[in-house]
Amino acid sequence: AAQDVIALSTYQLVPMADYKKLFIGAFATQVDEIIWRAWADNSHINNTNGVDVGNYPFAGINHLWNCGESPSQELVDCFEMTNGALPVSYNDATHTAVSITPEAAALGYSEATGGDPYSNRDPRFYINIVHNMMNYGVPYNCSQPYIIETFVGGRNGFNDVISQETQRSCTGYYSAKDKQIKYWGPGGSAGNEPTHWVFFRLAEFYLQKAEALCETGDLAGALTALNVIRQRANQPILQNVPGFANTQDFIRARIRNERRVEFCLEGQYRFDDQRRWKTLGETNRFITGMRITKGTDGKFSYQRKKIRDYQSYTDKYLVMPIPLEDAKKMTSLLQPAPWQ
Template sequence: MKKSFIYFITGCFALFSCNKNPLDITPDGRITFDDVFKNEIQTESFVNTIYSKIPTYFFNYNNYGFLAGITDEAQEVRNTYIGGMALQWQNGGLTPSSNPLSGMLDYAVWWQGIGHANLFLSYIDNATIKDGAKKSRLKAEVQLLRAFFYWELVKQYGPMPAVDKPFDATFSYETLKRPAFADVIAFIVQDCDAVIANQDVPLRITNVAERGRFPKSVAYAIKTQALLFNASPLWNPGNDAAKWAAAAQAGKEAVQALTVQGDYKLFADYGQYFLKTQDLGANIRDFETIHEIPAPAGVFSVINTIPTNGRLIGTSAGACPSQELIDSYEMQVTGEPAILGYSDNDHLQPIINAASGYDETKPYEGRDPRFYATTWYNGSHYGMIAGIDHHVETFIGGLDQMIPQVQFTNTRTGYYLRKFYDPLIPANQLVQECRWKKFRLAEIYLNYAEAENEANGPAQAYEPVNIVRRRAGMPELPTGLDKNQMRERIRRERRVEFAYEEHRFWDVRRWKILSQTDKLVTGMEIRKQPDGSFTYKRFVTERRASGWQDKFLLFPIPIGETNLIPDFAANQNPGW
């Protein structure tokens, strides 16, 4: 933490020293922070510096990995590459002295963001900004950035000291103490509430020039997430009903503010939603996105499937959907789960729901439309490749066949990721138009539904879930579900609605089911018969030595911090 603060101070001086008249300097050649906040442009530049600490997420983890590749959603084909994030994770690479996710989910980055925010907030009230509304909005945005960084920090590492002022040169880091998780959540919620109450912050960004700035809706998103985690089994072992009630109330208020008082609504087409960047300005279509990371996807298509030579294979198949993810999609006509679970530990013997209409000999027919929007599967229609209308062939011997444990180009599971990838963009055009949607309205609905069910039962939880299902083209949930049944359906809904969006990684931790979900992933071996039919055989494609044990519910506090701060050493996260 101390080192992060030193880096932060140095970076600020370097940034702002180039924005002043070179003759107008202090004796050591650097401007002071008092000078910075006397200049409106430099003050705004400081806010941009704080925003720059937000990671890009998406496929930008070490060696172009998705976070999904270390969950039960997918197998990362590059897990045999020694520098790959997935291989490091599964081989026990997360320790108090190393983090395979460093650069995206990084202890130092979160604290640097918090340090920047606290310094800004200590100066902004006296800053030279003539427009009071502008100053108020900038202050609120930085409060929200602090809440964001704190929330990302504590969901990863557990409770951390709620620091609201910059550390000075005389501060004794040895005095820092780890608070209760609920206390730091209260601190985060306090910042969110301050932003929600601020009339100078827009509910939604509409100006293209403001792309990437936090609107007020982000405060609702962070608040509902934080209170939901606070009420979940990981942080609520006694199942305190008051925590669920607080999360439910926050969810209800968020839905009301965004969809009744505001103009947020779900994008009409689930599949198309992930293919484009959020449109802003007049005549927009995307009223669902709350915050989108402004950095473009860049060469996303390069490190996933690039169709060439009449087939789907490209440079790397990336994170291939697991059979477990495929099994989680319900049947569209009945609205019933196709697979209820497994009767064996290796997930090779599925428990088929006879009432669903699922046919093992035609496993990809009649599924939830989100399945087709997320996955390229055997027989799915891709479109034109090199002048040939292509249907995906993942069967053994097919053009896009599965080749387990051999090379990066082919799927290991029998599936390729379709979500985020637009097949209408030519293969030689490397830049996809999608960007990472960090917060969106569908999550607010499902956060509310989960908390409402736990707090008050299913009655009021139906509608927010059904809103999400209706958009996807799925039937509404059956009436008469009890709390346990509704909980299971909500968890299933989160899994398919948010596939590959990083929610699964955190959900299985807060629900404390990590050891049940992440030990292995399976795939589907498909063989084409002489009569043109196919046979399907499940197999274990990856067994994981590490990453699923209970100690991975939280990341270890880095060793540098535990050496510096006695209370952190005495209260290191369990198992580390």
């Protein structure tokens, strides 16, 4: 079925230079990659003319709104270096102790004081993730670029999750995927651009095809489909990444990582993927963030920090219970076994 959609030639992957347009374009704009989308206005989101002010990066400069999505350090770790290497491996169960891969270190990755863990990453990292000292462009009604400060005491963070303050990130990151810089300035306004939610785009079908072929043992076919998405992102084909192994386990793991990167912060992709892969016990116990402090010498220090424990990691959460109100109406209908 995925191949049938690809073969239609009705839809085309947009080039990387236009990737951001998949998520911030006005609804009336035609985007060749999008298969199904829905108009998003103030009846769908906490909206002011196309801007979701309940999910606003770093609460706006004036901190009038909530900060919205705060990407986890685990998500950030999924974005490869430009040579295809994953930056770190975890040394403990809480992901707070890591080993930097040699190939990442060779490109300058460092979490030591004065180091830089954000340069030379997959281009999608900079489209999706707002990170410390990022130049995010010139907002509306401003003359200078807006530089992100997620370090402790910086204008955009860091927030201790225990405080329950909702205007600053508790992970050290903000979502950039569907956000527009022009609305973030001190004189910025929400404009008048109702936008869209993307439900299906062509990239989904390439990665569905890659996963299906991998699971049925056609590793060559899986690599071909996967590499279409990787090459669009200007990342090396999987066969050329450090440590490549032509095995089902290796290719499966990297297909899953590719899905996490390509579709991060888009709807329920991750929610559904974890359940059909039955990986909640591995991926949904807790999240971590990066607590950054700035020394008097201007150098940054990096500390991985566990932010929150979750209880929804057992197999019980692979299925959904029947809503209580419905169960009351249909007393002979039993809840799924884990919920009885």
